[in-house]
Amino acid sequence: MPELPEVETVRRGLVPVMEGNVIAQALVNRPDLRWPFPDNMATRLTGQPVLRLRRRSKYILADLESGESLLIHLGMSGRMLVSGDPLGHFVHDHPAPEKHDHVVLNMNTGARITFNDPRRFGAMDLMPTDSAEQHPLLASLGPEPLGNAFSESHLVAALQGRNTPIKSALLDQKIVAGLGNIYVCEALFRAGIHPARKARRISAKRIAALVPIIRDVLSEAIDAGGSSLRDFRQADGELGYFQHRFDVYGREGEPCRTPGCSDTVRRIVQSGRSSFYCPTCQR
DNA sequence: ATGGGGGCCTGCCGGC
């Protein structure tokens, strides 16, 4: 159930296993996830050296020597399991296959990467590396929140006149890429902004303050993922799931963490999604 | 153009 920090954690975990190594064999166990896999995906992956692993928003891109890039999206329930890694970072033995193991990549090093996704909201696709940005899933994405293009002036301009709740606006991947429900809730808590407040009713000053807060929330989560990744290496090789301490997300009815605040975290539903917030601290 | 809602899937959890 990954947002940007979880995807980045998965990418970092895959780098030592994939980058510079060859996909000796790709096994594709069903014709599709959310969408059909591209024609001959297994053939187009098999034998390919992986030059580089990149991330754009919540997507991982593996650049192959053939000039194609493999796009990986984990959807809501996608997981990457690494086993048989000769570097010793992950479990050495290959575990028994499990339900929902949809794609398996056997590397020339003996490492195996298994993509497991029960809900199948995930996706894989292949496209030319040199036009990857034009891929339909990537073409209309807004700036990376940890990059220079995500500036205070960008966010102020993007929210200008928008009549939608700030919560919905920050979930809009065209405005800023990579945020999901959890980190939007967390960022709005830190910024002291009520999730239902209309974007156009928030002062430019408060919008601008959101930019470093969003960066901090995501960076801290990535750091937390990096530290727990070491634990997973000793455990079962699973990448991307880690416990992180949230201030409001999933804490309905529990005390607000703001020092001196005696209120409790509330939950409201916006566009069918839960929003968690403190009514005293967020206006 | 913008904003809101439905739908895709399976698994899990709490209540009866």
Add this chain to the structure above:
DNA sequence: TGCCGGCAGGCCCCCA
């Protein structure tokens, strides 16, 4: 114990 409704962190598509 079993069944059922509600819920889940993403994203696309359609409609007003």
